[in-house]
Amino acid sequence: MHALLPFFKWCDNTWLGETIRGSRLYFPIIETFHLLALTILFGAVLVLTMRMCGLMMTSQPTSQVARDLGPWAGWSLLVILVSGIMLFLSEAMKCYASKPFQVKMLFLLGALIFHFTVHRSVSRSEREPKLAWGAVVGVVNALLWLGVGLGGRAIGFL
Amino acid sequence: MSDVPAIIHWMQNSGIGTGIRESIWFFPIIETTHVLALALSVGVLIWFDLRLMGWGMKHQPVSQIHKQIMPLAFFGFVVMTISGVLLFWSEPEKCYLSGFFRVKVLFLILAAINAGIFELRTKKSIEDWDKYPVPPMQARMAGLISIISWAAVIIAGRATAYNLF
16 A cells, blocks of 8 residues: 555645645535435446346346436446545545545445446346346446445545 | 423433434444435435436336335335434434524425325326326426435535534
8 A cells, every 4th residue: 555655645735635625615515416426326226236136127128227327327427436536635645544445446446347347248238138147247236336335434434 | 502492402312312422333334324225215216206307217107117116215215214313313402403404304395295296196197198208297397306305405414414504
């Protein structure tokens, strides 16, 4: 972790980080956008997972449900990442010392890689995935995002 | 804090309130449960609202999405309500005096009235517009009011914790 210390220090000293830190209102406002967008993303992930487990909207192919949810999930992910980076810049040194933050980043990395490789190809495949395989991929995806959420909430507490 | 109603004062000093407030683990665990249940219930409810507004999942009949999403949303609401009452119980005086908390309760009531009107009145004619990509005005309004009030509940709830005003 020591190798990354200069990077965290640099983040902590950015103009944006200092501006957000210097205001009583910016952090709560950005945090609220972060929370609203993650509610939308989490809901989309859950609905799609239910479909992949065969519990919801079974009259539609999985790929159709995935395409319906796609744009909303994509935009909310963008808002989450942008607001998340802003929050991070404002307290980079606190994050550097935070175990939950490290856990969250590992889950986030895992969730993004899994989502854009395995999950995307299974959920958008023209041929309906086998139920068991689809269910496993869906649940793993949901658990990875759950880990991101739990880690994130814990940063504020621990 | 003497100018709060007796019940608020009693809750603040009750065993449950003090226990949650003074424990290292209870408050964070209940709070995390509250946020997860929120993401579950409001997260899936938004998809029903978007369908009502004709903005998402247009290929699905409204009644089907309603039937499949509501049990999940309802489960989330039950967990959210229980954890929310416990959180309130741990700091009733702060909540009672918080402007944001009052706004939150107002929008919760608005969301409940809106849901009641939809379930008891608007839904009666669902057979006529079930398969339309864009439902009639009354249903679209129900979706819009739901999204706005839940967003306001989340914003005001988050703001309550920051103690700004």
